[in-house]
Amino acid sequence: MSAPINKVLIADDIEQECVDILKQNGIEVTVKTKQTKDELLVTLPQHDAVIVRSATKITAELLAASAGKLKLVGRAGTGVDNIDVPAASANKILVMNTPQANSRSAAELTCTLILSLSRHVPQAxxxxxAGKWARKDFMGEEVYGRTLAVLGLGRIGSEVAVRLQAxxxxxxxxxxxxxxEQAEAKNIELLSLEQIWPQADYITVHVPLIKQTENLINKETLAKCKKGVRIINVAxxxxxxxxxxxxxxxxxxAKGAxxxxxxxxxxxxxxxxxHPLVIATPHLGASTIDAQLRVASEIADNIVQYNKGTMLGVLNAREVLN
Known part of the structure; x- marks a missing residue:
């Protein structure tokens, strides 16, 4: 285990609970959000760790400039596409996230969007x-008996599956x-993508954005889907x-998205x-009071545990510590 984390920079807005937990455990905290790249080049090397949400980009340039001082980048949330993880590993800087903290909130939003698509709730x-009473314009359909395809059966995808089975x-x-066997234990039929396209009435994606998943649903795959398919992306x-x-x-x-x-x-x-058939929300997957409190406390707790010799939520421990 490396030297302890004594000074933490919080670079994005986060609940006060994060600051309180760190300070209660003897860690000095600097809160400085919305910094430019040039500002970060100065402030990052002054700290042992930095906590970000999704707004601040932790690039290879920033990590190289902070090597030797910065020990850890903490992502208060799941996705780490705003952090150059390979560059962090190359500079012996750990990357930590909180994958479980916002799973329930993201799953609930996904279910809300699926039900809203089926009944045209935002449009109605x-x-x-607008002062109208246009009942005939919003004829919907039940989700009962329809086929939901979940691409990505991790925490969020699995929670969506369980809820919509109900x-x-x-x-x-x-x-x-x-x-x-793992899928069957959750009453999910595991299929290949080629088997899924023609069967699904609704397709929801719960995978990270990597080379293999970029443009996963595209012109060719949509053409293979049944007419009337609806697409949901909260990932x-x-x-x-x-x-x-x-x-x-x-x-x-496609009938809706x-x-x-x-x-x-x-x-x-x-x-x-x-588009009149599209429901759009401004990246609200983790935007619940509950999730915000969980990510704030979990990332702080993980850093406290790191100082006690336990690494939780670290994505590149093998690369950094070997």
Whole structure:
């Protein structure tokens, strides 16, 4: 184990509980958010650890400049695509995240979007606020008996599956890291992607954005889906090709979509956001009071435990410590 963490920089907005836990355990805390790259080049090397959310990008340049002093980058959340993990490893800097803290909130939002798609809830609400009473315009359908495909059967995907099984949905799934027996234990039929495309009424993605998952749902795969498929993305922008999806919606092949994440944030592709068959929310997956408190306390607790000799949530321990 390396030397203890004595000074922590909090570079993004986070609940006060994080600061309190660190200070209660004798750790000096500096809160300085919305820093430029040049500012970070100065402040990062002055600290043993930095805590970020998704706003601050921890690049190879910043990590190289901080090598020898910075020991740890803590991500208060799950995704680490704003952190150059290979560069951190090369500079012997640990990367830590909190994968469980916002799983329930992200799963609940996914379920909300699926049900909203099936009953046109946002569109009907907007119509009412516009002074209309257009019941016939919003004929929906039950999710009962429909097939939900979950791509990625980790914590969030599995929680989505369990919740929507309670609504009577049949759940099929894909995950190369999950065995058939593990999936069956959750009442999920594990299939290949080629088997999933033509069967699914709803497809929800819960995978990280990596080379293998970028544009996973695209023009070719959408063409293999049954007519009327609905696509949900509460994972990462770029997993679903936004242009290809809009084309499928316009052609009448895809029936609807719900996006909480986008290739660019804030999104610039207005054809997706403004489409009448699309529900769009501004990256709210972890935006609950409960999740915010959990990520704040969990990342702080993990750093405290690190000082006590226990490493929790560290993604590159083998690369750094060997």
């Amino acid at each position: 609400a907007a119509s009412m606020k 609504f009577g949905m049949k759940v099929i799934g894909f995950d190369p890291m999950v065995t058939k 990462r922008g770029g997993i679903v090709n936004e242009v290809d999806l809009v084309e499928s919606l316009n052609a009448g092949h 719900a996006f909480d994440v986008f290739e660019q944030e804030p999104p610039t592709f207005r054809e997706l956001i403004d």
